[in-house]
Amino acid sequence: MxxxxxxxxxxxxxxxxxxxxxxxxxxxxxxxxxxxxxxxxxxxxxxxxxxxxxxxxxxxxxxxxxxxxxxxxxxxxxxxxxxxxxxxxxxxxxxxxxxxxxxxxxxxxxxxxxxFAPFKQAELAGEVVSAEIAALDDVVGLAEAELGQALLLSSLWGNRADLGFQITAGRGNEASGLVADDSARLWELLRSEAGGTVAVVADNAGSEMVADLVLIDHLLTHGLAREAVLHVKPSPYHVSDATLADVADCLRALLLSKGEARAVGERLREAAAIGRLHVRTDTFFCAPFDFTAMPGALRRQFASATVTILKGDLNYRRLIGDRWWEPTIPFAGVTDHFPGRVAALRTLKSDVIVGLEPGALTELNARAPHWRTSGTHAVVQVRS
Incomplete structure (x- = not known):
């Protein structure tokens, strides 16, 4: 280590x-x-x-x-x-x-x-979620690989007000904000291990949770996962963090929509009914520790998954430790404590970062002094 x-x-x-x-x-x-x-x-x-x-x-x-x-x-x-x-x-x-x-x-x-419910509900009823849901009809016709990458990026950037499905459908270039991109490795892993369990540890409610649910539906529908386990917070936390009630609200928003969004909601409801989609939580998700301190039962759940996808800034801090790491230290070296394969989808909103190339670090420091905390940059990092 x-x-x-x-x-x-x-x-x-x-x-x-x-x-x-x-x-x-x-x-x-x-x-x-x-x-x-x-x-x-x-x-x-x-x-x-x-x-x-x-x-x-x-x-x-x-x-x-x-x-x-x-x-x-x-x-x-x-x-x-x-x-x-x-x-x-x-x-x-x-x-x-x-x-x-x-x-x-x-x-x-x-x-x-x-x-925090008023803030979450206002976002869910706002224009961003409406645009995401409407744009699903536009992206559904993409080839499988292109569609999957579009949904992955939407899940990554899901809580940014100026981004969503419309941009990932080809009307913009989100990839320019990625300072580390292992998405190809993630898809290779999912395809090579197709038919297993994919765990998703959620971050935010609202537009991001809608995007997470759509990505989960894609993995289940295309056979990349036999079942999906969505982990959420047991109680309200960090303003916008998702709880079971927030998952239900987002699923309801899909089901009350039309077109592809409603079809996604119906497939997810059916997946839950037959045991292919599970929503779980653990008190550890609101404990003040990084993932080296997770309880044994939670470790065993993640160890049995094909891959665990950790969403958001807080989960990233808990994965690698909220520490002053040298930004170029390898991602794999600081995540080898995590049980099983792990992928981090994170928009940068705090100081901690690892896994950057030296050249990228130099350029970022010169071009965007507040890149670590501004929310304008992101990473997709994988340890397989």
Missing amino acids: TQKAPVIISSESPFASDVFAKRHPALIDRLVAAWPFGPEQRQALFALAEEGVHGVIHPLPDRAADAGLWRDWGSDLYGRPWAEVPFLWAESFFYRRLLEATGYFEPEPWRGIDP
Whole structure:
């Protein structure tokens, strides 16, 4: 295994510092504006925003069902400023504290209410998803290989407002934003091992989940997978991360559409009914650790898959570790801990990156100084 690089501490990264100083307070303002929260909830949310910028980390209240777990997970971190602990841990605990503040785990009436649902639903009802769904009728006539690549790229870029099926159908050039592209290796792997299980670890709800579902349908319909397992978060997380309810909403959007989109929805519903499509979750997906710490049952699931496709920035950080890796270190060397073959489809929105060619790194640093965090670049990386 490759020697590990230093863990990213929030204060050492301008991007991470900005998350706590600006993004989290802005998110809490949006939540307060979107919901009829009572005085206690509002006070708890504003206190969390203030604590994240100027205070120290406080543990969950003892009454919380998972207070013991988090007490152990943060035993040496409580009482320290948020900016002085690992960014991956701090970000994860922020969202757990946010759910505590809104009453997500408390008795009625707020129990189980996704505080991010208004934002997810607005995206699902918006023009981006409508354009993706409509454009399915345009791409369905492509040759299988071309169609598969179009759907793969749409899944990769699915949560970018100016991209989607229309662009991958040939009206634009998404490939120009790829700084590493192993997509040919991924298709070769899927074809050589056709008929097995493909696992997809989801990232975002909304337009990205719609694109993920369409890609899964393609793999099942063309025999590249006998069954697909879609892994989602067990509770709301990182604003837009997909839960089972979000998968259901996206499938419903397909089923309420016309043409090819509705046909996709019907095939997916049938696949679920006969056991070819499974939706699963695990509490580990909301734990503050990278994938080296995953439980044995989850490891065995991924080990048995033909390939596990990890979606998005957070899963990438958890796959390789949220560390200051040298960007040219090989992807395979920092993912050899993962059980089984793995592919990462990730739009870059944080500091960590590996697997780049030296020339590409030099060019990116000169041409686009904020390429790591701007969301304008992406990778498809495979360890087979």
